[in-house]
Amino acid sequence: MAFLEIKNLRKRFGDNEVLKGIDFSMEKGEVISVIGSSGGGKTTFLRCLNFLEKADEGEFFIENTLLFDAKALYTDTEIREKRLSFGLVFQSFHLFPQYTTLQNVLIPLNLRTFEREGVKRLPFRKRRVAKAEITERNRQKAMEILKSVGLESKINEYPCHLSGGQCQRVAIARALALSPSILCFDEPTSALDPELTGEVLRVIKELKNEGRTMIIVTHEMEFARFVSDRVVFMADGVIEESGTPSEVFDNPKSPKTKAFLASYQESF
Amino acid sequence: MESYMSFSYITLLLLEGFGKTFLLFFLTLFFSLPLGLVVSFGSMSKIKPLQYVTRIFVWIIRGTPLMLQLFVVFYVPGILFDVQLFNGVNGRFTAALVAFVINYACYFSEIYRGGIEGIPHGQYEAGQVLGMTKPEIFFRVILMQVVKRILAPISNEVITLVKDTSLARVIAVAEIFYQNENYILSKGVVWPLFYIGVFFLIFVGGLTLLFNYLEKKLSYYRV
Ligand SMILES: Nc1ncnc2c1ncn2[C@@H]1O[C@H](COP(=O)(O)OP(=O)(O)OP(=O)(O)O)[C@@H](O)[C@H]1O
Ligand SMILES: [Mg+2]
Numbered sequence: 001m002a003f004l005e006i007k008n009l010r011k012r013f014g015d016n017e018v019l020k021g022i023d024f025s026m027e028k029g030e031v032i033s034v035i036g037s038s039g040g041g042k043t044t045f046l047r048c049l050n051f052l053e054k055a056d057e058g059e060f061f062i063e064n065t066l067l068f069d070a071k072a073l074y075t076d077t078e079i080r081e082k083r084l085s086f087g088l089v090f091q092s093f094h095l096f097p098q099y100t101t102l103q104n105v106l107i108p109l110n111l112r113t114f115e116r117e118g119v120k121r122l123p124f125r126k127r128r129v130a131k132a133e134i135t136e137r138n139r140q141k142a143m144e145i146l147k148s149v150g151l152e153s154k155i156n157e158y159p160c161h162l163s164g165g166q167c168q169r170v171a172i173a174r175a176l177a178l179s180p181s182i183l184c185f186d187e188p189t190s191a192l193d194p195e196l197t198g199e200v201l202r203v204i205k206e207l208k209n210e211g212r213t214m215i216i217v218t219h220e221m222e223f224a225r226f227v228s229d230r231v232v233f234m235a236d237g238v239i240e241e242s243g244t245p246s247e248v249f250d251n252p253k254s255p256k257t258k259a260f261l262a263s264y265q266e267s268f
Numbered sequence: 269m270e271s272y273m274s275f276s277y278i279t280l281l282l283l284e285g286f287g288k289t290f291l292l293f294f295l296t297l298f299f300s301l302p303l304g305l306v307v308s309f310g311s312m313s314k315i316k317p318l319q320y321v322t323r324i325f326v327w328i329i330r331g332t333p334l335m336l337q338l339f340v341v342f343y344v345p346g347i348l349f350d351v352q353l354f355n356g357v358n359g360r361f362t363a364a365l366v367a368f369v370i371n372y373a374c375y376f377s378e379i380y381r382g383g384i385e386g387i388p389h390g391q392y393e394a395g396q397v398l399g400m401t402k403p404e405i406f407f408r409v410i411l412m413q414v415v416k417r418i419l420a421p422i423s424n425e426v427i428t429l430v431k432d433t434s435l436a437r438v439i440a441v442a443e444i445f446y447q448n449e450n451y452i453l454s455k456g457v458v459w460p461l462f463y464i465g466v467f468f469l470i471f472v473g474g475l476t477l478l479f480n481y482l483e484k485k486l487s488y489y490r491v
Contacts, residue, residue: 050397076402084399094394097489098412107408108398160490178398 003028009058018044020237029211033224036234042217046184051083087180091187093171095159102155105142109177145173165196185216233257285444289433296368304376329374341367342439364436383418416486423479
């Protein structure tokens with residue numbers, strides 16, 4: 001079995017069946033781009049993976065272990081635990097405006113470390129010491145990650161003073177800090193001015209070089225071709241076609257893929 | 269008679285009134301600010317009956333005069349159930365406080381609700397995908413943004429409360445106007461009215477400065 005295995009994922013909103021049985025798998029270190037026309041269910045797919053939507057049917061396996069089964073009932077705590085296998089970078093960043101760059105990365109990381117290391121159960125005094133220690137350790141980690149996305153000079157800035165590209169890099173750093181097994185991006189550059197997309201795409205490229213496992217929903221065809229190991233074309237809630245970038249972009253088999261790519265070329 | 273009307277005597281009387289006004293003001297805020305949050309949770313509850321009951325209650329309180337509510341709180345328990353909940357001088361004060369707290373909690377709850385519902389859904393989702401618990405999301409992510417959003421409407425409401433305290437006189441709480449009317453105006457002296465005016469101006473002025481300061485403190489970020 002592959003590193004991540006999704007079987008027969010289905011999701012409907014009322015009468016509208018948005019995901020009609022998605023089978024999806026990827027290897028560790030693989031980068032997969034998901035392309036497709038608007039309303040095809042790409043965002044819904046990522047949201048189901050991150051448990052922001054509850055899948056109606058389907059099973060998720062990571063490294064041969066069942067992570068999620070739509071038939072089972074899970075508590076909030078279990079879901080929270082499970083979603084840490086995934087990270088999600090949103091189209092419009094959703095940074096926490098009241099926190100600095102560093103705090104945006106550090107605070108979620110701290111909360112999870114406190115929980116994992118059982119800080120709450122310590123007596124009050126030890127708790128403070130433990131929190132300080134963990135914070136120091138995490139600060140190092142957060143700083144390293146922020147450096148790797150080129151933001152070490154902005155650690156004390158608030159999001160309102162950052163450009164869109166910088167915000168998105170903070171959002172990526174924030175997701176990376178929790179060390180997800182699979183990092184998902186939902187159109188990470190769609191909310192950016194064209195001249196700012198480059199800096200974000202460069203960061204994603206570097207993450208690929210580091211061997212990160214990533215699923216990238218994107219409308220940047222050039223980038224998808226260049227960064228992906230595999231490209232998945234999604235249409236009307238099913239995976240219509242998938243293959244290497246050159247298979248999908250240069251020799252698409254499905255008529256729907258052909259039509260989509262043709263319409264894309266026309267619009268430029 | 270002359271001695272009753274002396275500056276120091278009147279000042280003493282008015283100070284007593286100021287004291288009551290202050291006390292009513294601070295105790296009302298002390299109880300209604302947190303209670304309002306509870307009410308706002310009720311009015312946003314996923315449990316529909318609770319939501320409806322809370323919203324109807326808020327609608328009634330906001331839709332009727334505070335003066336009427338003062339009368340109801342003070343007289344109705346005695347008339348309908350023959351219980352004297354609020355006896356004596358302190359009883360009157362307590363009754364006024366209860367009416368004020370309920371009334372202001374409902375006003376605050378609507379402000380809180382507006383503030384909370386105005387937070388973009390993405391903030392919750394960002395918290396969720398980062399593995400935060402619901403309380404963590406509320407206290408670490410949402411609350412500070414709500415505070416910033418509601419500071420201006422809350423400050424308006426607080427300043428209205430300063431002036432609303434004078435309504436307590438309708439159930440004979442010896443706040444500043446009551447003192448003024450019963451002991452002073454009846455003697456045909458007018459200058460204490462200016463005294464009271466100055467008191468309220470200073471009170472409201474101080475609060476305005478305080479809220480401006482808080483707003484500045486929170487202006488380091490934009491939501
Ligand atoms: N919360 C929701 N409630 C109801 N319908 C929804 C909801 N979320 C998505 N949908 C519907 O699901 C369908 C797929 O939406 P989705 O956002 O997944 O598409 P997408 O492929 O990401 O499109 P785009 O390229 O425009 O982002 C759409 O028809 C949309 O209206
Ligand atoms: Mg989408």
